[in-house]
Amino acid sequence: MPAPQYATDREPCIPVLFLNGRQEYLGWRDVLLNAHLIQDLALPLPPAASGVLRLLVAMAARVSGLDAQAEGRMTARQWAQRRRDLLKNPAGFDPDAVHDYFDRYIWDLFHPQRPFLQDPRLAAQCEKRAGVNKLVFGRPEGNNLSWLSVHTDTDPQPVPSEQALWHLLIHHYYGAAGQCSARTVDGRSLANAKAGPLRSTLSFHPLGRTLYETLLAGMPKPSRLWPDVEDRCPWEEPLPVPDPDPDPAPDSGPDPDAAPPPVSSPGRLLTGRSRHAVLLIPSADGRQVTDAYLTWATQKKLPALDPYLIHHVHTGRNVTQRHTARPADADRALWRDLDALLLAGDEDGRKRRTGKAGPAYSVQRPDAFTTLNDLPPDLRAALRVRVYGFDQDDKTLNRTWYTALTSPIWPWTQEHDPAAAERIAECRKAAEEIGGHLDTVSKSAWSQVTSPAGAKTGRQPRHLPSWTHTARTLYWPRAETTFWALLDDTARPARAAFTADAVHALRTATRPAIAQHFRAAEAIAHAVADLRGHRP
Template sequence: MSSPHFETDKEPCIPVLFPDGRQEELGWRDVLLRAHLIKDLALPVPPAASAVLRLLVVMAARVSGLDARGRRRMTARQWAARRRELLAQPAGFDPDAVHAYFDANIWDLFHPARPFLQDPRLASQCPQRAGVNKLVFGRPEGNNLSWLSPHSDSDPQPVPSAQALWHMLIHHYYGAAGQWSVRTVGNRSLSRAKAGPLRSSLSFHPLGRTLYETLLAGIPKPDPSWPDAVDHCPWEEPLPHPDPDDDGDPVEGPDPDAAPPPVSSPGRLLTGRSRHAVLLIPAPDGRHVTDAYLTWATQKKFPALDPYLIHHVHADEPVTRRHRPRRADADRALWRDLDALLLAGDEDDRKGTQAKSGKGRYTVQRPDAFTTLNDLPPDLRAALRVRVYGFDQDGKTKNRTWYTALTPPIWPWTQECDPAAAERIAACRKAAEDIGAHLDRLSQDAWKQTTNSGSPRHLSPWTHSARTLYWPRAEATFWILLNEPARSARAAFAADAIDALRTATRPAIAQHFRAAEAVATALAQLRLRGR
C-alpha cells in the first residue's frame, strides 16, 4: 500500500474568491499562477488567513525576485521600480518561475523526511500524542466541556487534511504558552512552550484589487542588513544529509536547544519564527488527519518586528521591551486604529480605554509594510484598502474570539498624501477616546453614588450599557466629521456620550432614589468636557 500524501502545492487547500463571486480551493502553486485572476483569499478562519497571507507574500517575493536573494543587491529605488514593473504586467507572475520554485521544494504534509512545516522527530521524542481535538481550534479537548461543538476526546473525529493545514498554521503563529506534550531532546525533557509570535495580535495587510496586487503590495521593503542566501523558509532549509537508503526514516533536523539563526527578511521573518512543533498523523489515504503531536519547538526568542503589526514604541524601556504590538480587542472598532496607519508617527498617552496596556507615553509606529506604499502606481494607491485580522487572546492559553474587518480605500488620506485629512482623523479619534474614557469614569461614579457602594471591581451595569451604546454612535459620528472639518469633534462625541448615558440609565431613574441627581451631575460634566 502506498504511503499517504497531501501535496499542498497541488491539492485544493486554500479557498480563494474570484471577481464573479465564485469560490474555489487551490494549492499554493495555482494560487500564485492565478493570483492576477483572484480577487481575495476566502479562508473562513481569520488567523489562518493571516498566516496563509504571510506564506504567500514570501512565495511571491521568491518567484518575483523582490527578495533579491542570490541576485545583485537592489537599492530601494531599484526595488520600487521593479515592483511597479511587475504590477504593470497583466499576466501575473512568470509561470516558469512559479513552477521552478515549487518543483525545488517539498510541500507534502506527510512526507516521511520533510513533512511541510512539521518535525518528523516528534514521533520518537514525544511519548504521547496530543489528539486531533487539540489540533483543531474551537473543539473541546481534555476535560473541557463541549458547549458549542459536538466533538469529544472519547470519539475524536478526523479533520480534512486541508483544514488540518489551516489549524497547524494557527498553532505556529498564534499558539498558546504553557503545558504541551513532553518532548525529550538529548537528556532534557520539557513540556512548556512559549507563545507564538503573533499571539493576541492585530494584523494589517494592504489589499489590492487582485490577489496579485495584494501580494506585491505586502512584500516588506528591502533592507541593506538582509542576509542573502541564508534567508531560508522552513521548507527551504537544506536537508542535513541525504537519505541514501530511502527507507522513510526521518533525517536529523535543527537542534531545538541551539541558538536560532538571525531573523532575516522576508523568509525567516514571516515564516520562520514559530515556537511550536507539530507532526500530523494521517489516515491511510492522506485525505484526513486523525491525530497529531503538538509540543515546543524552541525556548529561544526571535527578536524581530512583524511588518504587519502596529507597534507602540516606549523609548524609556529596555530594548527587549521597547516595541509592543497593539493587541487584538474584539470590543474595539477598526476605525479607532486608522490614524495609526495613516500617520508616520503619533505620540499618545496610555489612559482611558488603553489603561489596561500600561502607563507612560509612547510613539505609535505604523506597520513596516506600509512605509513603501506611496511608491505604488497612483491608480492602485487610490483603490488600496486594508484587511485586518484579529485574534483576541490572552498572553498564554485563553482564546476569546477571532475576527476580520476591511477598511474603505484610505490611502489618499495618509500624512504623505493629505496631511490635513490625516490630522483630522487623528484628532477625531483622540476626541472620541477622551470622551469615551470620561463617560466610563462618570458612569462608574454615578453608579457608586446611586447604590452607595464602594468602587466596583468590574464595569458597573450603567458603564457597560453606556459604553455599548456610545461606540457605535461615535463611529457614525466619526465618518460624518471627516466631511465637516469645521465642526467640533469634542462637542459631537460628547453629545453621543450624553445620549448613551441617558438611554442606559433611564430605567434606573424610577427605581433608585438618588439616580436622577447622580446622572444629572454626570451629564453636566460631559457637556463641560465637550466644550
C-alpha cells in the same frame, strides 16, 4: 498500499475567490499562477488567512525576484521600479519562475523526511500524541466541556487534510503558551511552550484589486539592516543528512538552549518564527488527519517587528522590550486604528493606553505600509486594508477571531492629504478621550447610588458596573457614525459632537434606574454635567 501523500502545492487546499465571483480551492502553486485572476482569499478562519497570506508573500518574493537577495543586486529605487514593472504585467507572475520554485522543494504534508511545516522527529521525541481535537481550534479537548461543539475526546473525528493545514498554520502563528506534550531532546524533557509570534495581535494587510496586487503591495522591502545571512523559509532548509550510525536512537532535535538562526527578511521574518512543533498523523489515503503531535519547537524568542502589525513604541524601556504589538480586541471598532495607519512615523504623538495609567508611547505604522507611496497612482487610489484579528490572552484562552475590510483609505494618508490625516487623528483622539471619561463618570455615579449613605465612594468598583457596560455599548456605535460625519464636516468641533453622543448613551443606559433608586437622578445629573464640562 502506497504511503499517504498530500502535496499542498497541487492539492486543492486554499479557497480563493476569483474576479468572476467563482470560488475554488487551489494549491500553493496554482494560487500564484492565477493570482492576477483572483480577487481575494476565501479562508473561513481569519487567523489561518493571516498565516496563508504571509506564506504567499514569501513565495511571491522568491518567484518575482523581490526577495532579500535583491538587496545585493539593486538599490531601493531599483527595487521599487521593479515592483512597479511587475504590477503593470497583466499576466501575473512568470509561470516558468513559479514552476521552477515549487519544483525545488517538498510540499507534502505527510512526507517521511520533510513533512510541510512539521518536524518528523516528534514521533520519537514525544511519548504521547496531543489528539486531533487539540489540533483543531474550536473543538473541546481533554477535560474541557463540549459547550458549542459536537466533538468529544472520547470519539475524536478526523479532520480533512486541507483544514488540518489551516489549523497547523494557526498553531505556528497564534499558538498557546504553557503546558504542552513533553518532548525529550538530548536527554532533557520539557513540556512548556512559548506563545506564537502573532498571538493576540491585530494584522493589517494592504489589499489590492487582485491577489497579485495584494502580494506585491504588501511585500516588505529589503533592507541592509537585516543580518547578512542566507534567508530561508522552513521548506527551503536543506534536508537532514542521514546518520550512518543510527545507534543509539537519534535525538538530534533542536537544543532548547541554543540560539535560533537570526531573523532575516522576508523568509524567516514571515514564515520562520514559529515556537511550536507539529506532526500530523494521516489516514491511510492521506485525505484526512486522524491525530497529531503538538509541542514546543524552541524555548528562545525570535525578536523581530512583523511588517503587518501596528507597534507601540515605549522609548523609556529596554531596547528588547521597546516595541509591543497592538493587541486584538473584538470590542474595538476598526476605525479607531485608522490614524495609526494613515499618519507617518510617530506623528500620532505620545499618548497613554485608554483607561490605564502608565508610560506614554508613540505609534509606529506597519512596516509594509511604508513603501505604498511607490505604487502606481491608480492602485494607491483603490488600495484597501484587510484586517485579521484573534482576540486571545497571553497564554491559552482564545476568545474570538474576526476580520474587517476598510474602504480605500490611502488618499487620506499624511503624505497625500495632511489635513485629512490630521482630522482623522483629531476625531479619533477626541472619541477615545470622551469614551474614557464616560467610563469614569458612569462608574462614579454607580458607586454613589449603590453605596450605603455616608460611605466613601472615591474607590472605583472592582467589576464593570452595568451602567458603564451599557453606556459603553451604546456610545461606540454612535461615535463611529459621528466620526465619519466629522470627516465631511470639518468645521464641526469634534469634542462637542462626541460629548453629545456620550451624554445620550449615559442617559439611555441609566433611564430605568431613575425610577428604581432614590439617589439615581442626582448622581446622573452630576455625571452629565461632568461630561459636558470635561476638558483634556
